[in-house]
Structures are given as C-alpha cells and as structure tokens.
Amino acid sequence: MLTEKRERTLEMAKLSSTYATSDFVYHGLVLPFLLLSSFSFQLASCGSIVKFLPGFEGPLPFLLETGYVGVGESDDVQTFYYFIESENNPKEDPLMLWLTGGPGCSALSGLVFEIGPLAFKYEEYNGSLPNLVLRPHSWTKVSSIIFVDLPVSTGFTYATTESASQRSDWMLVHHVHQFLRKWLIDHPNFLSNQVYIGGDSYSGIPIPVIVQEISQGNEKGVQPWINLRGYLLGNAATTRKEKNYKIPFAHGMGLISDELYESLQKNCKGEYINVDTRNLLCYRDMESFDKATSGLNHAYILDPSCEWLDTETSWRRSLIKKYPGKKLLNTLLKLPLLSCRSYVYFLCGYWANDDNVRNALHIRKGSIGKWHRCNINIPFKNDISSSYDYHVNLSKKGYRSLIYSGDHDMEIPFLATQAWIRSLNYSIVDDWRQWQTNGQVAGYTRTYSNRMTFATVKGGGHTAPEYKPEECFAMYSRWISNTPL
Structure with a gap:
C-alpha cells in the first residue's frame, strides 16, 4: 500500500491554489494562520517503515510507519506519528486518526495501552529493556490507524521556534486538520478510504471541532478532499462540567x-x-x-489507588549493577506495585527513553529530551469552552458518531455523557438495550436519529479499551462496519 516514492507536485499545487483563495475564519483566526500555501514549496513530511522494535521478538507482523509532518507557521511544529496499516484489507478498510487525551498524553499511550496491536508484558522490571507482546484485540484488525502526537510538546512532537511551542485548543484543531491533509497527500493510496476521527478523555473537546473544520474544508473545495464519515469518542469531556455528575455517580455506586x-x-x-x-x-x-x-482510583473505582513518581531516567544502570537489591531499586525508581495497572506506564517510559528504541522509531536526535507519557504540566490555553454546539452542527450534517463510556469511570462519569446527549433532543431509533460479546452482557446502548450511538462498557474505566479490550474491540468493529452493537 505504501510506495517508496509518491507523486506530490500536482496535489501540492491544487492544495496551495485552493487555500490561496480561501476566506475561512475560525474563532477570530484567519485560516491562512495554517499557512497551507507553503505546500507549494515543500510537503515537510517524512515517514519510514519500522520492521523491528527493541523488546519485541522477531519482525513486526503488521506494517508500522513512523515519521514527522510539519504543521503550523513555516512547518515549525514537527508532528510525530505512528501509522499502522489495517491487518485486514487496507485498501477498503476505514482510516482513523486517533488522539490520546490530556491534553498532552502521547499517542504511544493509545497504541500500547488501549487500541493498538502491541502491549507491554506485565513482568517485574529487572534493569533490562521491557518486553512487548501482541495485543489480540487491536482495532487495526479492522481499520488503519494514525496515532498522532499533538498538541506540540506531546510525545515526540517538538517545536523548532519558541513561538511555535504555544499550546491551545484551537491551535490543536488547526494542526490536526493540517496534519491530516498533508499526510494524505503523502499517502495517496488512502485518499478514497473512509475517514474517522477518534480519541478519548480531553479529546472530546477538540475532536468535534476538528471534524467540523475538515467538513467545512471539503465544502470549500480544499484539496485533497477527505472522505470524512464520522467520529468516535470514549469517556470524553464535552461541557467541562462533568464534575457535577461525580456526586450522583458516587451515590449510585454506593460510595x-x-x-x-x-x-x-x-x-x-x-x-x-x-x-x-x-x-x-x-x-x-x-x-x-x-x-x-479519597483514596479511590477515580479513573477506575475498582482498582487500587497507585501513586508513583515519573523518575525512571534519573538514574543509571550502573547503580543497579552496583546495588542489585530490590529495596534500593524501588527506592531509586519510586515504582508502583507490580499489581498496579500503572506499572506498565513506568515500563513504557523506560522503553521510550532507550536510545535503541528511539533509533528504531526514527526519532530525530536532539529533538526532545526526556519522553513523558503525559506532558500535562506545560501551559495550555483552554479557548474552546465546550464541544456541545459542534456535536449539534455535525448531527445536522449527518455524520455518524459513536460515544462510549466505561461505566466505572468517576473522572468523566457516563451520567455526564448521557446528560448532554439527551439534551440534543433527538428521537430514539434503537432504545436502551444490552449489547453482548461471547454471550455475555458487555454493556448497554441506545441509538438516535442523528446517527449517534451511545454505549456503556460494563466494567470499563476512564479509557475503556484499556480495561475491557475484547469488549471494546467488538463494539468498535461492529460500529465501524455499520453493524448494530
């Protein structure tokens, strides 16, 4: 599917010409903020196939490409991505762009903890590189997925100028839109595939806006045209008032x-x-x-509350060799317990900061310092107060949507999601019922006349696929193929 050399000149010329005459204005920002006319000079993208990964035995049994796409003014934000081609039928299967939440949580988190084909093996850290295993319920079984590190300073994405390091909701929207059009120019074999935008948690704020901006670009004749069909959101923030529903959730759960x-x-x-x-x-x-x-894990109230410090690269292996005792090792690393779900977060951090791993992923040397799973302490401007109105607009345009919630999440309770969906006031076409996997109840679902499907995932936490991978794969594969849950 991916060719080594791609014909770009004609598509770049078309895109440059279209944007040169565009009169888009978003939130007081003129669309030339994106400087898409610079496409006529260079595409500013670079992708490489990854056949082997440290920690995984043998060649990867799927196609993985990593690379950078320049976005923003003068391509001064170098956006890193992981692209995994569908393991089924990449020519026909949908293409999904996935954003992890935060804002500032790396796409690698979504790839190895939620919906991708790789996972870290749960085993006690012994000083060697953590091991990777295959995830049997990867969403790449039925779709191609681009995992994108945005906003800037997330994962391996970096800014080349100080001004480009600024972060906000609207900048994120524009950067994702620009990224996708440029990526598709560089991957013309996917221009005809159905496209969906997906993500979870905080991504519930920008994704409906991103979908609307892409849709409006298509209506204006912006090239390349994107075969946009819909979006999906998990445990998603929407109104920024979700905390109001923690109290009735806690009461209903007997807390x-x-x-x-x-x-x-x-x-x-x-x-x-x-x-x-x-x-x-x-x-x-x-x-x-x-x-x-207090003392509860709000992301998943059934799990223990596990706290640890992100200091996995503040020491050297020489210390472990000199002082092999586990007590000192745990003191140096401030590790969570092996029984904690967050233990693999530590393993991921150590893996991603290994030089051999970075070389395998084709990370540009000197582009970033320490990799963090979530960079949430960097200033971020919340200039989109709610995504509710964008859901309304997208419903009018007829886009499909899947909104799902792990029902044991107290960070963004399913009650909050149900409330804003109910206030859309669309008629119900498939009323509240069970949906099942392997003959067992996996959750409950309801579908509305605006082509929106809401689903709970029974026993799921804040990022539902992390807790219920088999059930969430069944949910996604049915929905993406237009089959009732």
Whole structure:
C-alpha cells in the first residue's frame, strides 16, 4: 500500500491554489494562520517503515510507519506519528486518526495501552529493556490507524521556534486538520478510504471541532478532499462540567451515603464546580464528599489507588549493577506495585527513553529530551469552552458518531455523557438495550436519529479499551462496519 516514492507536485499545487483563495475564519483566526500555501514549496513530511522494535521478538507482523509532518507557521511544529496499516484489507478498510487525551498524553499511550496491536508484558522490571507482546484485540484488525502526537510538546512532537511551542485548543484543531491533509497527500493510496476521527478523555473537546473544520474544508473545495464519515469518542469531556455528575455517580455506586447525597443536592443545588466558600453548607458537604472518595482510583473505582513518581531516567544502570537489591531499586525508581495497572506506564517510559528504541522509531536526535507519557504540566490555553454546539452542527450534517463510556469511570462519569446527549433532543431509533460479546452482557446502548450511538462498557474505566479490550474491540468493529452493537 505504501510506495517508496509518491507523486506530490500536482496535489501540492491544487492544495496551495485552493487555500490561496480561501476566506475561512475560525474563532477570530484567519485560516491562512495554517499557512497551507507553503505546500507549494515543500510537503515537510517524512515517514519510514519500522520492521523491528527493541523488546519485541522477531519482525513486526503488521506494517508500522513512523515519521514527522510539519504543521503550523513555516512547518515549525514537527508532528510525530505512528501509522499502522489495517491487518485486514487496507485498501477498503476505514482510516482513523486517533488522539490520546490530556491534553498532552502521547499517542504511544493509545497504541500500547488501549487500541493498538502491541502491549507491554506485565513482568517485574529487572534493569533490562521491557518486553512487548501482541495485543489480540487491536482495532487495526479492522481499520488503519494514525496515532498522532499533538498538541506540540506531546510525545515526540517538538517545536523548532519558541513561538511555535504555544499550546491551545484551537491551535490543536488547526494542526490536526493540517496534519491530516498533508499526510494524505503523502499517502495517496488512502485518499478514497473512509475517514474517522477518534480519541478519548480531553479529546472530546477538540475532536468535534476538528471534524467540523475538515467538513467545512471539503465544502470549500480544499484539496485533497477527505472522505470524512464520522467520529468516535470514549469517556470524553464535552461541557467541562462533568464534575457535577461525580456526586450522583458516587451515590449510585454506593460510595457516599443517602444523607450526604441529599444534603449535597439541597445545599449545592446541583453545582459542585468552583464552590463559593461563602456557601458554608455546600462547602462543608463537598469536604465530606472529598473525604469519602479519597483514596479511590477515580479513573477506575475498582482498582487500587497507585501513586508513583515519573523518575525512571534519573538514574543509571550502573547503580543497579552496583546495588542489585530490590529495596534500593524501588527506592531509586519510586515504582508502583507490580499489581498496579500503572506499572506498565513506568515500563513504557523506560522503553521510550532507550536510545535503541528511539533509533528504531526514527526519532530525530536532539529533538526532545526526556519522553513523558503525559506532558500535562506545560501551559495550555483552554479557548474552546465546550464541544456541545459542534456535536449539534455535525448531527445536522449527518455524520455518524459513536460515544462510549466505561461505566466505572468517576473522572468523566457516563451520567455526564448521557446528560448532554439527551439534551440534543433527538428521537430514539434503537432504545436502551444490552449489547453482548461471547454471550455475555458487555454493556448497554441506545441509538438516535442523528446517527449517534451511545454505549456503556460494563466494567470499563476512564479509557475503556484499556480495561475491557475484547469488549471494546467488538463494539468498535461492529460500529465501524455499520453493524448494530
């Protein structure tokens, strides 16, 4: 499917010409902010096939390409991506662009912990490179996926100028849009494939906006035309008021008493975000709520709460060789327990910071320092307050959507997602019912007349595929093929 040399000149000329006459304005920003006319000078993309990965035995049994696409002013944001071709029928199967949440969590996190074909082997760290194994329920069994490191300073994506290092919701939207059109020019064999945009958690804010911007670009005749069909979101932020639903979720799960729940409702009147300290009764109740839910893993209330420090590269192997004792090793690394789900997050960090791994992934030397799974401490401007109105716009345009929630997630409870979907006020075409895998209940689902499907994943956490991979693969493969859940 991927050719070594691709004909680009004609497509670049078309794209440059189209954008040169475009009159797009988004959020007070003129679309030439993207400087897509620079396509006439260079595509600024570079991809390489990866046949072997350190930690994985033998050649990869699927096609993996990694590379960079320049976006932003003068391509001063070098966007890193992992592209995995469908293991089924790449010529016909859909193409999905996937964004991990955060903002600032690497695409590698989505690839190895959620929906990709690789996973880290759960085994105690002994100083050697962590091992990779195949994931049997990879979404690449039914679609090609581009895992993208955005916004800037996420994963291996870096800025070449200080001004390009600025981060915001709208910049992320523009960069993803620009990335996809440029990537498709460089991969013309995928121009006719159906395209979906997917992601989870924070990505519920930018993705509906990205879909709308791509759609409007198509309507304006921007080339290359993108065969956009819809989007999917998991445990997704939408209104930024999801915390209001933590209280009824906690009550329904038996985490707080009936009396405290009734008092919270009475004294806070349903508003639990930025509580006014002058409302002493509400403030007191919120303190009681925080105390009652402290020590819980809010991402998955069934898991233990595991805290650890991200210091996996602050030491040298020589220390381990000199002091092989596990007690000292754990002190140096401040590791989570092996029984903790976050243990593999540590393994991932050590793996991604290994020089041999970076060479295999074709990471540009000196482009970034330490790799972090999530770079969430870098300043980020939240200039899109809600994505709700964009869901409304996309519904009118007839795009398909799958909105799913792990039902044991207290970070963004399924109740919050149900509430904004219900307020869209679309009629129900397939009412609340079970959906199953292997003859067992995997969750509950409802479909609306705007082609939106909502599904819960029974026993799922904040990133549902991480906790229920088999069930989520069944959900995705059915939905992407237009089959009822």
